[in-house]
Amino acid sequence: MAREPGKSVRLKLTLSYAGCIMLTGVMLLAVVWLFLLRYIPWAIRDPRQDGRPGMPGLGVPDRSDLLIAFVPKVLVMLFLLLVFGLGAGWLLAGAMLAPLARITHATRMAGNGSLSHRIELEGRNDEFRELADAFDTMLAQLEAHVAEQRRFAANASHELRTPLAITQTLLDVARKDPQRDNGELVERLHFVNTRAIDLTEAMLLLSRADQRSFTRSHVDLSLIAEEATETLLPLAEKSGVTIETSGDPAATLGSFALLQQVATNLVHNAIVHNLPYQGNVWVTTSAGPDSAVLTVENTGEKLSSQLVSTLVEPFQRGTGRIRTDHAGVGLGLAIVKSITRAHDGSLTLTPRPDGGLRVTVKLPAAPDHP
Template sequence: MDRAPGLSVRLKLALSYAAFLMVGGGLLLAVVWVFLLRGTSVSIFVPAPSNLLRAFDPTNFGPIIFGPAAVAVMAFLLLFGLLGGWFLAGRMIAPLTHITDVTRMVAEGSLSRRIGLQGRQDEFRELADAFDAMLARIEAHVAEQQRFAANASHELRTPLAITQTLLDVARRDPNRDADALVERLHDVNARAIDLTEALLVLSRADQRAFTKARVDLSLIAEDATEALLLLAEKHGVAIETACEPAATIGSGTLLLQLATNLVHNAIVHNLPERGTVWVTTKVRPGHAMLVVENTGEELSSCSLSTLVEPFQRGTGRIHTGHSGVGLGLAIVKSITEAHGGTLVLEPRPSGGLRVVVELPGAAA
């Protein structure tokens, strides 16, 4: 933004200090005049140069030299105020200058720079600490977005490369079974569509571009469970539900996607046979909770933090023919945060995963 040139803050402060001293000096001289020299005969004249030094002699402070002394004192206060104010203003705004320099570096793309002001807490250090915290969040967000873009590009390129390979093989081999080729292309295309739709849902949740309404998590959980009963039977997984009304404010479509992803993950990442999934909704003071647990192999606490990263499917989890696109829990995390909630992943002592989604409750 183009701005008209103006005085620096340091000069403004110096002038302010000097003006304050001048006003204080004027008030002091007025007090001396009112209480000490009132009623006396005052002769104000400019003395000879040889008598100027007598103006600062306390024994000669009287009616004759009051005028020249006052002028000399005011001139001294003005000079002292300007010099002292310039020095003090420089000391005071030094942290602000450092903050400005770091801000310019950050504006040029150096997000790793930090202000890091030292010393006791004051307004400048509060500003610097808040700015450093903001930079840390921005740097982490940019790194996450770059990582996500790279992973998304890789995942989207895979089905396209497979499609290109199948078409090239079919072109070189006219006698190839067309039905098998079409079926394979259908599967690859379906995976690309699933991935694209998942990316759109994730973007929608991140941008919080949705209409909010009153939603009952118990109904959401029941709908998600019913939609996945056939998949659970196919994998030999039993689903147990214990849902009590738990109202929150948000998007019913996104929350249904959240519950569906959780139940789906609990089914496909379960024991090879006789697995179980528990779906529970409950209310806590001021909060509505959705809890999804599943049996499975033991998970380490270190691996849990990576499960909510995009395209991270987690090492050691069971893949039973449906690994998904690697965005299930990433979408759950984004939807939860978009609704002002918290997501907690905990390993079950006997194996498997426990996921707790806690959202702000809605008033009755």
């Protein structure tokens, strides 16, 4: 937005400081002048000038003499106050605005794409220090978000390139061998195309959660957990996994569809990342004074804390799966993290001592119905 150039803040502060000093000086000199007039009300003249006898007296100046002697000194004093006010005000304003100049410099660097620069303002805590610290925090979060988006874009490009390359290869083979049976080719193309569609839909869901473009309503996590369990029960039975669901009603505010996706992704991951036989999945819900909690645990291989900390990154996969036909696209926990964050909640992943994973989603509790 184009604006006309104006006076700098430093100049305005300088003029303000000088004006305050001048006003204080004028008021002080006015008080002195009134004081002098109060105690010299009339002219006192030498008695010898009246021709009366008496001891010679000393002449005291009248008001005109006092005015002649007082005004030049007042003008000189006001001039010195003006010079001092301008000089001291300019230096003082510069010192006061120095932190603002550093913040402005950091803002311009951030605008040019340099997000790694930090202000790191020294000194005690004041308004400028709070502003600088808040700006540094914002830069750190923005830098982390941009880095995450770049990793996501690179990983998404790689993941999408794989099915496209496979499709291109299959089509090239079919074109070079027209006599070949197309039944197997169509089946493989269908599988690859389905995987690409799943990946695209997962990225769209992740983007929707990040934008928080959804309507909030009262949602019971216990009902969502039961529905997700019933939906995935055939997969669990086919995989030899036992699912146990328990818990109390846990109401929160959010999108039913997105929270249903959270529960479905967690239960699905718990099934496919499990023991090859006699695996278990535990789905529980609980409600606190200010929170609604969904916990999904599963048996499986022992996981290190370092590996668990990377599972929420997009396209990160943990241990091997017990079924290769449910490979997923590597966005399950990333979607859960994004949806949880969009609902102002927290996601905690903890490796179980006996193997497997415990995932806890903690959301703000819904207020009581009016």
